[in-house]
Amino acid sequence: MFSLISLVQHIRTLNNPPVLPVQASPLRFGILGAANIAPNSLILPARNHPEMVVYALAARDAKKAEAYAQKHQIEKVYSGAHGYQNLLDDPMVDAVYNPLPNGLHFEWTMKALAAGKHVLFEKPSANIVDETRQMFELAERKGLVLLEAYHYRFYPAIARIKDILDSGELGQIKSMRGSLGLPQGFVGPGDIRLEYALGGGAMMDCGCYPLSALRYLTSANPTAVLSATARTVSSASDTGNLVDHATTAVLSFPNDVTGTIHCDLAIPSWGPFGLIPDCEGGSVELFNFPLSAYYHSITVTVKDDKRKLRKRV
Numbered sequence: 001m002f003s004l005i006s007l008v009q010h011i012r013t014l015n016n017p018p019v020l021p022v023q024a025s026p027l028r029f030g031i032l033g034a035a036n037i038a039p040n041s042l043i044l045p046a047r048n049h050p051e052m053v054v055y056a057l058a059a060r061d062a063k064k065a066e067a068y069a070q071k072h073q074i075e076k077v078y079s080g081a082h083g084y085q086n087l088l089d090d091p092m093v094d095a096v097y098n099p100l101p102n103g104l105h106f107e108w109t110m111k112a113l114a115a116g117k118h119v120l121f122e123k124p125s126a127n128i129v130d131e132t133r134q135m136f137e138l139a140e141r142k143g144l145v146l147l148e149a150y151h152y153r154f155y156p157a158i159a160r161i162k163d164i165l166d167s168g169e170l171g172q173i174k175s176m177r178g179s180l181g182l183p184q185g186f187v188g189p190g191d192i193r194l195e196y197a198l199g200g201g202a203m204m205d206c207g208c209y210p211l212s213a214l215r216y217l218t219s220a221n222p223t224a225v226l227s228a229t230a231r232t233v234s235s236a237s238d239t240g241n242l243v244d245h246a247t248t249a250v251l252s253f254p255n256d257v258t259g260t261i262h263c264d265l266a267i268p269s270w271g272p273f274g275l276i277p278d279c280e281g282g283s284v285e286l287f288n289f290p291l292s293a294y295y296h297s298i299t300v301t302v303k304d305d306k307r308k309l310r311k312r313v
């Protein structure tokens with residue numbers, strides 16, 4: 001068990017990983033947009049990977065682009081109306097990170113792939129499934145890597161949960177619950193998450209995590225939406241559209257499995273962010289599944305022969 005001090009040290013190291021010398025001929029990344037998420041998702045981690053370097057940044061506003069590039073020691077800067085495309089046309093760029101708002105993932109990922117770049121793009125991949133298919137088909141045709149940035153899939157904790165389920169120890173999955181909520185105040189006025197035209201809404205921003213996790217754990221896609229309820233707010237630009245501020249949905253999966261997803265852009269406290277498959281012979285809970293590298297716990301509850309519950313953490 002972590003002590004509080006070692007937990008704080010662990011989180012500080014994750015957020016500021018040691019800087020390693022770059023090796024000869026690293027993979028050179030370009031970033032589309034001076035995005036809030038890019039330092040944590042790519043720029044700081046890259047410094048710990050000698051085989052890659054964040055070489056270029058494009059942002060619409062020149063001043064913002066320069067300041068961001070200077071702060072994060074990014075060599076090449078593009079800006080203005082053609083800044084994103086100019087970055088894609090730069091032959092020095094091998095791979096592109098696309099952390100643009102959800103509604104722009106498709107356009108700029110297609111353009112990046114067309115320019116022959118590998119792409120790491122943010123979740124959720126697109127607004128509609130046909131766009132996602134088109135992107136992966138183009139990447140396949142061009143022999144390029146296209147990866148959606150669901151980092152939770154790379155943490156040992158989720159792999160452990162999948163192993164426990166696949167081992168058969170708990171029997172068949174009967175139902176699953178997954179949730180992700182953001183604390184009140186995290187999403188402020190004007191946030192891209194509240195803009196319908198940019199692919200905003202709680203389901204797109206947060207609900208996509210439990211949905212992805214439920215698909216991963218069952219190795220299946222949902223077949224129907226059994227129910228869905230939402231708390232809605234006006235889209236940020238007030239165009240008359242609504243976005244969901246919170247959603248609860250019950251989905252049907254093959255083999256009579258149901259999955260409940262809950263997401264919320266403004267909950268009064270921190271969390272919830274758990275993942276709980278309930279099985280014939282017990283259940284397993286992964287606490288903090290989206291960011292389990294920071295902290296997590298796994299609780300396995302097994303029903304014994306006399307239907308008594310045995311717990312291990």
Ligand SMILES: NC(=O)C1=CN([C@@H]2O[C@H](COP(=O)(O)OP(=O)(O)OC[C@H]3O[C@@H](n4cnc5c(N)ncnc54)[C@H](OP(=O)(O)O)[C@@H]3O)[C@@H](O)[C@H]2O)C=CC1
Nearest residue numbers: 033034035036037059060099100101102122123124149192
């Ligand atoms: N995997 C993860 O853990 C996380 C993923 N995300 C995902 O990353 C993406 C970006 O999130 P986040 O960094 O918080 O977003 P930001 O609010 O920082 O926006 C990202 C960039 O979008 C660009 N942009 C382009 N067109 C528009 C437009 N019309 N209106 C507003 N912005 C525009 C801006 O680029 P410019 O600088 O050129 O102006 C901005 O820098 C989302 O898809 C989100 O779901 C977010 C957080 C965590």
Ligand SMILES: O=C1OC[C@@H](O)[C@H](O)[C@H]1O
Nearest residue numbers: 123182186193205206290
């Ligand atoms: O991991 C996340 O947490 C915060 C969200 O707003 C973000 O978009 C999501 O990816």
